[in-house]
Amino acid sequence: MVVKCKRCGVNNAEIYLAHSNLRLCPDCFMLLTERKVKHAVETYKMISKDDNIGIAVSGGKDSSSLAYILSKSFEKIPITLIHIDLGIPNYSQHCLEKVKELSKIIDRELVVYSLEKELGFKIPDFKATIYGKKMCSACGAIKRYLFNKITYDLGLTKIATGHNLDDTVEALFNSYVEGNVGALVRLRPFLPKTHPKMMPKIKPLIGLTDMECLIYAEYRNLPIRSLGCQFSESSRTIRRKRLLNLLAENMPNFKHTFISSHFRRLLPCLETALKDHETKIYECPNCGMPTSLEGVPCHFCKIVSIVLEKKDKHASEAG
Ligand SMILES: [Zn+2]
Ligand SMILES: [Zn+2]
Structure with a gap:
């Protein structure tokens, strides 16, 4: 039986959104998805003129959809795409091709920062260090620092x-489990x-949701990577997301309720x-950027000094 778009x-409806019990056609789905993003931007006053x-x-589904929707919905706002080349064999070249294509499609400038060229190491170099078992956490810390620094250096404002919603629910859930009150307070839409x-930020x-971002990127035919990162396969984040998806299968609006109750x-x-416990911010004696x-x-x-030290040691042992 053919179901019409609600x-x-x-x-004809092609997409089913369980959390809102809606069956939609691709056009209506894309329109509503873009409206949800504009609604979040307005609710939290994320962007000013x-x-x-x-x-x-x-090169993933989320950031590609984000770049496409923001540049379409906020045409007059200057936007620069920032990509970090992590130096992971095959994967990083593949991701770079996708972000280059994206930058052409939406006609916005792309800045590429190569870890190897700028800092002299690649993410796989962490394998031989104490971060070998927590590659994702080292990689995440590096990306967070660099995105902030590159934005600052380029003179951008935000x-x-x-x-997305799944990432946020996962991060909040983890902070609740660990009782990490500081992280709970820092995690915000804006x-x-x-x-x-x-x-x-x-x-x-x-x-x-993850699914909405994926379907949006696919229906819009956005260039997104088809390879996964070889280091993230068994990461804790992915396992926790699987667990939260099980909850959502039995309670379709679980994630939406969780997030709105929290915020x-x-x-x-x-x-x-x-309010009286504000953490002090200092400047790093080495790079001058903010740190606690x-x-x-x-x-x-x-972490950069650890990875470079290990590389030097390997190089001197080999040569
Ligand atoms: Zn429709
Ligand atoms: Zn520093």
Whole structure:
């Protein structure tokens, strides 16, 4: 039996959104997806008219959809795509091709930062270090630091990332489990500036699920990577997401309820409780960027020095 789209009633429905029990045609789905992003941007006042936005793009479904929707919905806002070449064999070349294609399609400038050229190491070099078993956490720390620094160095006003609803639910869930109150308070749809070199961060996809981002990218025919990162296969993040998807199978609006309860009800209480406990921000003696550590190199400088030291040792042993 052919089901018609719940919104237009004309086209055949091809997409089913379990959390809102909606069957939609591709056109209505894309329109509603773009509206959800605009709604999040407006609700959290993420973008103002004199902004100059940097978008962190990886070649994945989320950041590609984000770049496409923002550049379509906010035509007059200057947007620069920022991509970090991680130096992972095959995967990184593949991702780079996809972001180059994306930049052409949406006609926005692309800045590529190569770890190997700029810093002298690649992500696989972490395998031989103490980060060998937590590659994703080292890689994540490097990307977070660099996206902030590149945005700052380019003189942009904000950095937008493709974190979606599933990513946010997973991160919040993890912080609840660990009792990491600091992380719970820092995770926001819009994190304003807390230091002159700490760029404001926005997450316009916070209302979209993994599945919605994927379907959107596919129906829009956006260039997205088909390879997965060889190091992330068994990461804890992916395992936790699987667990949360099991909950959502039995309770379709679980993730949406969880997130809205957190931001509307719990976060204001946490903020009030913590208002006298603001963490101090210092500058790293090595790179000058903001850090919560006083008088010692920041986390980024520390992990970079560890990976470079190991590389030097290997090189001297080999030669
Ligand atoms: Zn329709
Ligand atoms: Zn530093």
